Amino acid sequence: MSQELQLFNFEKAPVRVVSIDGEPWFVAKDVAEVLGYAKPRNAIASHCKGALIRGVLTAGGMQETTLIPERDLYRLVMKSQLPAAERFEEWVVGEVLPSIRKTGGYSVTCHAPQIPQSLPEALRLAADLAEQNNHLQLVVAEQAPKVRALEVLTETDGAICITAAAKQVGMRPSALFQWMHENRWIYRRAGSSRWLAYQPRLEQGVLVHKLTELGIDDDTGQKKVAEQVLVTRKGLARLGEKLAGRVA
Incomplete structure (x- = not known):
């Protein structure tokens, strides 16, 4: 399945990110170049343990791109000799990740709503929607105590x-x-x-x-x-x- 890129800019240098299962994955080449690696491909091979190749949608069409998870980004930061490496990490932690979480990750492709063509089909669709709604309410009710417990934990001093x-x-x-x-x-x-x-x-x-x-x-x-x-x-x-x- 293809992934859609989201573009950020660090001191005028592009850093592209995609969401996979709700987690941010960074275009490895962008990160390595920003951090001053003379041979980005070698740096990625040496320091990144979780890199994967995915088809992503770019301005030039579909392209196979090497992506790295957040932990590998920090590994590249740690090995970089560039003075701006620390600023880059702070930018990722302070701006990129909060922006992603604030927007819920990335835009999700929306499918056109199903339009019933007959009364039986309309009734069946209404029944399905009602069942889904009931299920969601049960999930929310079940998870509410756990969510509140987590909120209390994170708000506790000490x-x-x-x-x-x-x-x-x-x-x-x-x-x-x-x-x-x-x-x-x-x-x-x-x-x-x-x-x-x-x-x-x-x-x-x-x-x-x-x-x-x-x-x-x-x-x-x-x-x-x-x-x-x-x-x-x-x-x-x-x-x-x-x-x-x-x-x-």
């Missing part, structure tokens, strides 16, 4: 450490740390063993930094402060959505 978050989502702590690192939630500075949160994740409210005073440094006389990454209730809900059904 945060927990990543080890505790791993227990909540049913993963080993080491596996969750690895997933969060690969998907651009957390990182380590060179020469440090301490994890820190990426700025876009702090701005999204899914992670926070907890500062703990460790006393006074004997050499400098300044306060020693340790930073710890904590997962907020909103972040825990986001992780639950991302990792649903995953066992590690």
Whole structure:
């Protein structure tokens, strides 16, 4: 099945996106070129684990195009040497993804309504519509408590450490740390063993930094402060959505 592209522009450079099963997929060539890779095809082959080829509708007609999921976009960002890579990531997180979610993804092809040609056909169509409506009402009623529970969870103050978050989502702590690192939630500075949160994740409210005073440094006389990454209730809900059904 062909996919229809949606065009975004990062500092005048085009970045095309399509929706597949409600998830954004990026045209790999666009992302690699924006991030300054001299050989985009090699970069995609080396760093992208979930790339696929799909027929997409472009201005020049139907074309086979290599697409990458959000996690592979972050992998390309992480490996890029371009100073604008961080700005690109913040643009994706702050503008592209919210725009997609706000519009419900992308335009959906609408089919012309079926027009009944006879009274029996009209009655049958009305019965089908009534049955569908009843089913939708039952689904809404069934899901309402779960939706409200999720809303309460995301609105609750407080945060927990990543080890505790791993227990909540049913993963080993080491596996969750690895997933969060690969998907651009957390990182380590060179020469440090301490994890820190990426700025876009702090701005999204899914992670926070907890500062703990460790006393006074004997050499400098300044306060020693340790930073710890904590997962907020909103972040825990986001992780639950991302990792649903995953066992590690």
